[in-house]
Structures are given as structure tokens and as C-alpha cells.
Amino acid sequence: MADIPESRVLAISSHLLGLDVAALNTVQFSNHSGYRQLKGFKTTGEQITELYDGLKMNGNDDFGMLLTGYVPGAEGVEAAGRVAVDLRERRKGEKGGFFWLLDPIMGDEGQLYVGEDVVPVYKSLLALADLIVPNQFEAELLSGVKVDSVESLSRAIEELHRVYKVPHIIITSVTLGDSDKKMKCAGSTKTTTGASRKFIVDVPIVDGFFSGTGDLFAALTLARFRDEAGKAGLLETASWLSPDEVGPLDLPLAKTTEKVLGSMGLVLLKTKEVRDGKMNLLRDLVPDEELDERARRIRLAKASELRLVQCQKELLDPGVIVRATKFE
Amino acid sequence: MADIPESRVLAISSHLLGLDVAALNTVQFSNHSGYRQLKGFKTTGEQITELYDGLKMNGNDDFGMLLTGYVPGAEGVEAAGRVAVDLRERRKGEKGGFFWLLDPIMGDEGQLYVGEDVVPVYKSLLALADLIVPNQFEAELLSGVKVDSVESLSRAIEELHRVYKVPHIIITSVTLGDSDKKMKCAGSTKTTTGASRKFIVDVPIVDGFFSGTGDLFAALTLARFRDEAGKAGLLETASWLSPDEVGPLDLPLAKTTEKVLGSMGLVLLKTKEVRDGKMNLLRDLVPDEELDERARRIRLAKASELRLVQCQKELLDPGVIVRATKFE
Numbered sequence: 001m002a003d004i005p006e007s008r009v010l011a012i013s014s015h016l017l018g019l020d021v022a023a024l025n026t027v028q029f030s031n032h033s034g035y036r037q038l039k040g041f042k043t044t045g046e047q048i049t050e051l052y053d054g055l056k057m058n059g060n061d062d063f064g065m066l067l068t069g070y071v072p073g074a075e076g077v078e079a080a081g082r083v084a085v086d087l088r089e090r091r092k093g094e095k096g097g098f099f100w101l102l103d104p105i106m107g108d109e110g111q112l113y114v115g116e117d118v119v120p121v122y123k124s125l126l127a128l129a130d131l132i133v134p135n136q137f138e139a140e141l142l143s144g145v146k147v148d149s150v151e152s153l154s155r156a157i158e159e160l161h162r163v164y165k166v167p168h169i170i171i172t173s174v175t176l177g178d179s180d181k182k183m184k185c186a187g188s189t190k191t192t193t194g195a196s197r198k199f200i201v202d203v204p205i206v207d208g209f210f211s212g213t214g215d216l217f218a219a220l221t222l223a224r225f226r227d228e229a230g231k232a233g234l235l236e237t238a239s240w241l242s243p244d245e246v247g248p249l250d251l252p253l254a255k256t257t258e259k260v261l262g263s264m265g266l267v268l269l270k271t272k273e274v275r276d277g278k279m280n281l282l283r284d285l286v287p288d289e290e291l292d293e294r295a296r297r298i299r300l301a302k303a304s305e306l307r308l309v310q311c312q313k314e315l316l317d318p319g320v321i322v323r324a325t326k327f328e
Numbered sequence: 329m330a331d332i333p334e335s336r337v338l339a340i341s342s343h344l345l346g347l348d349v350a351a352l353n354t355v356q357f358s359n360h361s362g363y364r365q366l367k368g369f370k371t372t373g374e375q376i377t378e379l380y381d382g383l384k385m386n387g388n389d390d391f392g393m394l395l396t397g398y399v400p401g402a403e404g405v406e407a408a409g410r411v412a413v414d415l416r417e418r419r420k421g422e423k424g425g426f427f428w429l430l431d432p433i434m435g436d437e438g439q440l441y442v443g444e445d446v447v448p449v450y451k452s453l454l455a456l457a458d459l460i461v462p463n464q465f466e467a468e469l470l471s472g473v474k475v476d477s478v479e480s481l482s483r484a485i486e487e488l489h490r491v492y493k494v495p496h497i498i499i500t501s502v503t504l505g506d507s508d509k510k511m512k513c514a515g516s517t518k519t520t521t522g523a524s525r526k527f528i529v530d531v532p533i534v535d536g537f538f539s540g541t542g543d544l545f546a547a548l549t550l551a552r553f554r555d556e557a558g559k560a561g562l563l564e565t566a567s568w569l570s571p572d573e574v575g576p577l578d579l580p581l582a583k584t585t586e587k588v589l590g591s592m593g594l595v596l597l598k599t600k601e602v603r604d605g606k607m608n609l610l611r612d613l614v615p616d617e618e619l620d621e622r623a624r625r626i627r628l629a630k631a632s633e634l635r636l637v638q639c640q641k642e643l644l645d646p647g648v649i650v651r652a653t654k655f656e
Contacts, residue, residue, distance in 0.1 A: 030382020039382030054358020
């Protein structure tokens with residue numbers, strides 16, 4: 001990623017990174033939700049549409065990529081979907097001219113954190129996306145498959161390919177019950193016949209709770225995947241799909257996942273190092289026992305903020321790389 | 329600027345760059361005003377206050393620096409001023425613990441582009457700022473001195489030091505009438521007795537109209553000045569004020585201005601290069617004559633977007649540097 005590609009990205013999201021990006025912010029909050037209390041305001045569906053109309057009005061809708069992340073409410077998600085349809089229409093005829101990474105943010109660990117009416121909207125949009133990056137819970141919601149084993153994880157991926165025809169899937173942060181405490185990340189790029197090509201990666205785990213890792217994953221994945229797809233000569237192929245003879249571990253998507261998880265592992269290590277140093281200092285000043293639960297939570301959340309600005313090198317070049325393996 | 333300083337910055341602005349920055353966006357627009365038509369919405373004074381309250385609520389108000397840029401409306405500017413007062417109060421007792429760069433954005437080339445009620449609000453806030461970066465028109469509004477010669481430029485700077493006690497001043501983009509077509513940038517850091525130490529720099533000029541240069545100047549200046557003040561050992565001195573014996577050209581503010589203008593010159597050169605290439609291609613496809621005025625303006629504005637993402641190196645290390653000279 002030494003060269004900055006000319007292709008422009010529109011990010012309808014509450015977070016983003018890299019490339020020449022136009023950000024359409026879907027919220028303006030004082031802090032992330034890890035603090036459990038926040039102030040600020042959400043961008044409405046109407047406002048998303050208005051901003052997009054403004055981009056169009058000035059011919060600034062020539063985006064080669066779209067990243068959609070957290071969008072509050074069903075109307076907002078619908079508006080983001082209309083933007084995607086419009087952007088794809090604009091570039092139709094250019095094979096690979098438009099690529100949508102859809103992060104269907106709905107919830108985590110069995111809990112929805114959007115309205116129930118958001119789920120069917122995402123389901124209706126999935127067929128328009130090129131790459132989706134649900135977490136385990138979101139993959140379950142979308143596929144209808146309860147993921148609790150390698151077999152069911154495999155089935156969920158196949159259902160997502162089959163039902164929604166999504167070309168590329170990465171299911172992030174999968175845990176498969178007590179027997180295997182490691183967190184995994186699994187993905188697949190479909191073949192022309194719709195068959196899966198599945199790979200799985202152990203996610204480097206760093207103890208603690210870090211907010212924003214999902215947004216970081218999505219942003220890095222888009223930047224990295226464009227790079228890997230470019231190296232594979234796929235940027236003028238619809239959805240940047242690899243030829244059928246490419247095996248799971250040679251997929252640009254697998255290489256992308258390896259590098260992204262490598263970078264994220266380093267960011268989390270750096271974040272943990274800073275957090276532990278800060279917490280030691282703070283606890284020397286005021287021990288945890290002298291604080292109420294809220295104050296303890298706040299100081300931990302603050303010490304655990306991702307050290308992104310400090311990790312530019314690790315983001316651009318992870319150096320260490322985690323390895324994908326294939327699975328059936 | 330190899331090391332990322334630990335000090336955090338709050339930017340109440342519509343643009344920003346570098347450091348570990350929390351952005352409080354004062355507008356969300358589809359594009360900059362260079363297109364002459366835009367859609368989107370402004371952050372109200374009430375919303376600025378609400379977001380700041382959210383930061384405080386979670387102990388995230390430990391900012392060492394504040395940058396305020398374009399703030400729409402008198403109520404918004406008042407709200408930004410209250411944030412500044414509060415942040416300074418929080419760090420009082422720590423000499424140099426808080427630094428406010430105030431960009432009093434009101435207008436340009438003789439034209440106000442904010443309401444008239446904004447002007448007195450800025451006047452009331454100037455005494456609280458550490459560094460102000462008005463353009464020529466704004467410096468005239470604030471100082472009451474019409475700037476049309478080196479003498480009146482000097483007088484304007486002295487008035488700003490005298491009336492508002494502002495420690496550091498940079499007047500950006502000064503043109504001194506037909507006799508001297510070069511654009512200049514002039515600055516001063518006051519002494520303990522309130523005397524000025526004035527320097528002036530020729531601004532590298534690149535033909536064309538580029539939006540966002542003021543925001544870029546302010547953001548680079550804050551990052552660079554912290555770096556230069558740090559090298560001079562001033563970060564624990566109130567307002568990062570240099571000792572009286574330091575001459576104009578040895579001021580960290582002068583060195584800052586040299587480097588910032590060096591970086592900006594390179595960004596503009598790169599931008600011009602890309603613009604000219606794009607415009608040649610576009611004019612081959614559709615000559616200017618075949619477009620109406622609006623379409624011509626839009627395609628030129630789009631081709632002239634600052635190539636910031638492509639100029640990371642030039643921003644971090646300008647290499648070439650423009651030189652300041654002193655003046656009376």
C-alpha cells in the first residue's frame with residue numbers, strides 16, 4: 001500500500017481509515033459506547049440522503065468503493081442502501097468499478113443493539129453487497145444458522161453465499177463454545193458456481209475490552225482487500241472475484257484477513273501496554289476499591305482507547321502475519 | 329514530529345490533521361463552499377455544549393490543546409469559548425498545560441461570511457487565546473487597522489498584542505496592493521513587556537483557487553508549533569512564550585511558519601499538478617465552451633481538491649523550507 005490509489009471511497013460509517021475517503025458520519029457522539037454513557041446525536045436517514053444528494057449535485061459521487069458501518073435505525077440503513085444502489089448504477093458497465101463492503105452492525109454476543117426492524121432491512125440489502133463482515137451473532141441472524149461448531153460455522157457461510165449470493169464473507173470474532181477458547185475469524189470467496197472456499201484464522205487475543213475493533217477491522221479490510229485484489233489483477237473483475245481455480249489460502253480475501261488480523265493484534269498489544277501502564281499509575285493514586293463501579297468503568301475505558309495514531313506503522317505494514325488454514 | 333506526543337487535542341472545527349485528536353465537527357456538509365452549492369447541516373451551539381458535556385462526563389476533557397476553526401453562528405462561537413474557558417480552568421496550575429489556537433473565521437477579501445453578530449464574540453474571546461491565525465481581512469476586523477502596507481501590517485500586529493494581549497499572532501495571506509503582488513504571511517510572539525517580535529515570510533504561490541488551505545494552515549501550525557515549542561523547552565511555560573532575548577527569526581513561531589508554508593507549498597504544487605492533468609483530460613472530452621458556468625465551476629473545484637492523502641510525506645517533513653525575515 002505504498003501508493004495511494006486514485007479510486008475514491010465513500011464511508012457511511014461512524015469510523016474509518018486509509019485511502020482517499022469521503023466520510024459521511026452517521027453519528028456525532030462524545031465517546032464510544034464502551035463508556036456506557038454518551039451524549040450527542042445521530043444522523044437521520046433523511047440527512048444521509050440529503051448529504052448524498054449534495055455529493056451528486058457536484059459530481060462528487062464517483063466513488064469506486066463504499067464502506068457502510070454503524071447506521072442508526074432502519075430508515076438510515078435503507079438510505080445507505082439507496083446510496084449503494086445509486087453508486088453501483090453509476091459505475092455499471094465498468095467491471096469491478098464499484099465495491100461495497102457492508103458491515104451489518106446489529107449486535108453482539110446474543111444481544112441486538114439496533115431496533116428489530118433493522119434486521120430485515122439488512123437482509124434485503126445483502127444481495128447488493130460485495131463483501132460482508134458480520135460478527136458471529138450477526139452471521140447467525142442473517143443466515144439463520146446457530147454457530148457453535150466448525151460444522152455450523154461452515155454451514156452459516158454456505159447459507160450466506162447461497163441465500164444472498166454474497167461474493168465475499170468474513171465472519172469476525174467467532175467463539176465455538178467451552179471446548180475451544182480461542183477466538184476465530186472465518187471467511188470465504190464463492191466460486192462462479194456459488195461454492196464456498198473457506199479459510200479460518202486464529203485471532204490474536206489480548207485480554208481486556210476494546211471498543212472500535214469492529215470498525216477498525218472493516219476499514220483495514222477494505223483498504224487491504226483493494227490492495228490484494230489489485231495485486232491479483234482483479235480490479236476489473238466484477239466483485240473482484242478470484243478465478244475458480246484459486247484455492248482458499250491463495251484468495252486475496254484470505255491474505256487480507258491474515259494481514260488485517262496481524263495489524264490488529266499489534267494495535268491491541270500496544271493498546272494493552274499503554275493501558276496497563278496507565279492503570280498501574282492510576283491505581284497507585286486511587287485504588288479501584290475507593291471508586292464506585294461507574295468511575296472504575298470510565299477510567300478503564302479511557303485507558304483502553306485504541307492507540308491508532310501511535311500505530312501507523314503497524315497498520316500500514318503488520319510485519320508479523322497470522323496464518324489462515326482451510327476448512328470444510 | 330517522529331514521536332506522537334501523549335498530549336491530546338480537541339478540535340472544534342470543520343477540518344483537522346495530525347496528533348491524537350478528538351474532533352468535534354461543527355458542520356456536516358456534502359462538500360466545501362468552493363463549489364458554491366452544498367447540502368448538509370450545522371452543529372448548533374447547544375449541540376457543541378452537549379458534546380462537550382459528554383466528554384466531561386467521562387473524564388475525556390483532559391486536552392492539552394484546543395483548535396477552533398469554522399464555527400457557524402454567534403451561539404456556536406460562544407459555546408466554543410465556554411469550552412476553552414473550562415479546559416483552561418481544568419489545567420490551571422500546570423504552566424503551559426493548555427494551549428488554544430483560535431482561527432477567527434469570519435470572512436475573506438473584504439467579505440464577511442458569518443453573521444455580523446459573530447465579530448464581537450470573537451473580539452471577546454481573543455484575550456483567552458494563545459495563538460490566533462486571522463487572514464488579512466479578519467486581522468483588520470479585529471485590530472481596526474486597515475492593512476495595505478508593511479507599516480500598517482506591523483501596526484495591526486501591535487494592536488492585536490496590545491488590545492487583546494494575544495501571545496502569538498500569525499496573519500495569513502496578506503497582499504499589500506498592486507506594488508507588491510506577492511502574498512505574505514506575518515507573525516509575532518510578544519515579549520513579557522508586550523512588545524512585538526515580528527517576522528514575515530513570502531508565501532509560495534500556486535495559481536488557482538484551493539479550498540481548505542486555511543483549515544490546513546491552522547491544523548499544521550498547531551502540530552508544528554507544539555513540536556517547535558517542545559524543542560525550545562517551552563511546553564511548561566505559560567502560552568509557550570519564548571524568553572525575551574529570543575529574536576524574531578529564532579522564535580518557535582517563526583520556525584513553525586516556515587515549515588508550515590513549506591509543506592503547504594508542496595501540497596499546492598502536487599494539487600496543481602493533478603488538477604492540470606485532470607483538466608486537460610476533461611477539456612479534451614468536453615471543452616469549457618460546451619459547459620455552462622456552473623458545470624465549469626464544479627469540474628474545476630473537483631479537480632482542485634487538496635491532495636492531502638497523497639502528500640503525507642510533504643506534510644510530515646517539508647524538506648524545502650521558506651525563510652522568514654524580520655521587519656519593524
